[in-house]
Amino acid sequence: MKNDFDFIKEKFESSGVKAPDSLDKDAVLAMLEDKQPAPIPLRPKRRWPAVVAVAASLVIVASLGIVLGSRFIGNKPQTAPPTTVIADIKSLQTFDSYNDVEDAVGSIRKLNQKKDSRMFEAINSDMAADGYSEVGNSASAESGNASSSSHSETYKQVEGVDEADIIKTDGRYIYCVENRYNAALIKIFSADGDSSRLITTLDASKQSSSTADEAALSDSDAYYYDYRFTISDMYLRDHTLVLLCMDHRDAEETVTEAQVYDVSDINSIRFLGDHSQSGYLASSRMIGDTLYTVSSYYPYEDRVIPYCNEKEIPCNCIYSLPNPNTESFLVVSSFNTRDFSAQSESKALLGAVSDIYCNENNLYIYASHYDVDDDGWFNFFSSKVTTRIVKVNLDDGLEFTAFGEVKGYVKDQYALDEYSGNLRVATTCERNGKDVNNLYVLDENLSVIGSVNGFAKNESIKAVRYLGDTAYVITYEQTDPLFVIDLSDPAAPAILGEAKISGFSTMLIPIGDDLVLGLGYHTENEDYTDLEVQEGFKLALFDVSDKANPKVLDSKSYVEYSSEVQYNPKALVYNPDRDDYIIPLNYAHYGWRDYIDAEDTESADGASEDKDVIYGGMLNFTVRDGKIKVIEQYRCDRTNEIERCIYVGDTVYMTHRGENYDGDLTIETKKYQ
Structure with missing residues (x-):
């Protein structure tokens, strides 16, 4: 009987791919004895190899690395020696030409199409076994007041790194995002307490750089055009307003667009310029005057190469993660919102993006990487689910400096943090059908140097x-x-x-x-x-x-x-002058009376008045002497919910949304107690 080492060796030889040195029998045995091999450094300027063969080898490598990296003893959490991701999984790959990029995307697409085909065959087989017929169920394969010195700011994870939000204030005015039918609006209200009023409305769709031709749109694209341009969120720095928008140009193409306005004169707002990049907006940060945007771009038949400001990103600025199982790109750009003569910079990476963590020196882009079985299913609950992390240094432009991978998935950006040059990452993964949790410490090269594994089982x-x-x-x-x-x-x-x-x-x-x-x-x-x-x-x-x-x-x-x-942490408002907090707090009681017959107006227990009750409000509280002290719980007159709260001076402003998508956004005010 062949041992595991001979079996793996045969698999590599039969595919015509040389096995990595780290899979040598002695190297693997050394690792099982907790002897760490030297990490493989990031190697730029590497030509894209034959994708299908390398992908097959890396699946085996990555799977073995995960198995060898698991260190659990019973249900007791263990402080484990560092887990190691083996061999070339530490390398990012670059391309020599656009043809190489297109070939790489095409190879992944064909591989996924084969898996999709097997997946649908399996579904149809299961449906047939259950008595379902394919007939008739086929689906197409196409698819002027004074500024207050005291006002709230967006709650941020890292001091000095601003985050976008749907509401901002400069102490004079309050800026609110409102997306409506065929319009992407910023409503600007005066911060005048009880006398607050709507000053002006800015329609960002009027300044869109879209090349879409409305007259040429087909009926099937009409919906996408009507709601095609939306504002995700915004930044407000001094007298500069930056809107982050998504332009859904048609059913296939979406562009992330940053629009910059001068709002020093609220009665004469000036459009200064914009910056665009391919894909859906994933996240952004702003440090000083520089805006960093990360988008997710899924290439389509007519346009594979990601682009920035309608120009294709140079092929030497396009990279690939090892063994990508998606044909999408993440696109990261930097853009000076004050100096339009400064050169913007964009880079792309063949691989997925979930979210980002950012400090003043480094931007970390992370995404879950799911195991794909032979039938093409993404195994979301597999112990092989990992989080892939790419480190981008911001000190001098955008520079990919490291790539790493840890076991499990990340809940949100707050699960990551950099401290003394090390990145800490908390994850949840599955083991033997149960959730367990891990906390990893990675060095500046994103190699794991320490971890706590397997705590809080289930x-x-x-x-x-x-x-x-x-x-x-x-x-x-x-x-x-x-x-x-x-x-x-x-x-x-x-x-x-x-x-x-x-x-x-x-x-x-x-x-x-x-x-x-x-x-x-x-x-x-x-x-x-x-x-x-x-x-x-x-x-x-x-x-x-x-x-x-x-x-x-x-x-x-x-x-x-x-x-x-x-x-959403951004819904929290902290007032350092008062050392207290404000949050929206909405009440909703859903009765059963609306669901009974109109004639049946009374029940045996007399609960006939049990109706739906919904109203908005806010909670103002502080922490004093080891206790949570409620300053005020306020109930609004309106029945729709409060979405956000901010304060300017001694007034709290609460935003209401309309009862439907096209309802007006309005503001209610309340004096601080």
């Missing part, structure tokens, strides 16, 4: 926050454990302690060195079952002064309430 990460050399991680299944993880030794991170509370937090806010505030969900057991369901909003205050013994100091639950802050 739970998934809901929130992460880093404070210096400490990580705070919330996981959840039936209770809300807060884990305190010591990262002072990057090579040997360790769980120091944990505290449990019902419900779970989705956002963590460090308050000084000793307190952590959690915002998230109140949960309750469903009647007569063990099923726990989300039933409202919850605040939880943790004492972490003794990291080995964290405690719950206080909590407040709001049953049948919800807030955008539960899933």
Whole structure:
């Protein structure tokens, strides 16, 4: 019987591909004895090889690397030696010509089409076995007031790195995004307290650089044109307004566009210029006057090469991740919003993008990489799901400097953090049908140098926050454990302690060195079952002064309430002058009366008045003396929900959306208590 090493060797020889040195029998045995091979450096300017053969070899390499990197003992979390991703998976590849780029995309596309074909064959086979017929069920394969010195700012993950949002203020005016039928609007209100009013409306679609010809659009494209141009979010810096827009030019092509306006004279807003790049907007950051945008571009038949400002990105600025299983590109650009004479820069990478983490020196682009089985299915729950991370240095333009990969998927940008040159990443993955969680420490080359693996079995990460050399991680299944993880030794991170509370937090806010505030969900057991369901909003205050013994100091639950802050950190407003917080807090009780017959107006228990009740509002609170102190819970007169809150001076401004997509956006004001 052949051993595993001989089997793998035969697979490489039969495919005509030389096995990497790191798969030598002695090298693998050395790694099993925790002897780390030297990492493979990033190698630019490498010509794209034969895609199909290399892809087959890298699948085996990556799979073996994941298996060898797993270090679990029972259910006890282990501080494991660094896991190593083997051989060429550390290399980014470049192209010598556009033909090479198109050939690479074509090879991936053909490979995926074969897998798609096998997948649909399997589906049809299963349907036939279940008594379904293909007849009739076939689908086509085509597819003037004074500025206030005190006003709110967008909540940011990293100080000095601004993040875009749908509402901004400069203390004089309030800028709000409103996308409507065939219009992408910025509504600008005066910040005059109770006298606040709509000053002007800016339609960004009027300045679009789109080349779409409205008259030439087919009926099938009409919907895309009507809603084709939308504003995602915006930046406001001094007197410069930057709008991040998406131009859905037709059913295939989408362009990310940044429009820049001078708003120093609100009665005479001037359009300064724009910057465009191919693909859907994934995320952005702004450092000083420089805007960084990352988009996801899926090439179509007539246009494979990604482009910037309607010009194809040079082929020597296009890279590929090893073994990509998607034909999409991520496109990253830098653009000076004040100096239009400065040269913008764009680069592209063949591979997916989920989101980004960014500080003043480095931009990290990450995406989940799913295992694809022989039938073409993406195995989203496989233990082989990994997060791929690309590091882009921002010190001198855009420079891809490292690529790494860790096991599991990342919840959001707050799961990543750079500290003392190391990147910390918290992930959730599956093992033996159960969720487990990991925290990795990666060096400047994105090689894993330390990790904590397999903690909180059968739970998934809901929130992460880093404070210096400490990580705070919330996981959840039936209770809300807060884990305190010591990262002072990057090579040997360790769980120091944990505290449990019902419900779970989705956002963590460090308050000084000793307190952590959690915002998230109140949960309750469903009647007569063990099923726990989300039933409202919850605040939880943790004492972490003794990291080995964290405690719950206080909590407040709001049953049948919800807030955008539960899933969007930008909905949190912090006022440093008052040291308090403001969030939208909306109430919704859904009765059953609307669902019974009109004549059946009374039940046996007299609950005939159980109607739907919905209204918007906001919560203003602070943390004092180890307690969560509610300053005011305000209920609005309107029945539609409050989306965002901001403050200017001593007034809180709350935005309402209309009851349908084309409803007006309006503002309600409330004096601070």
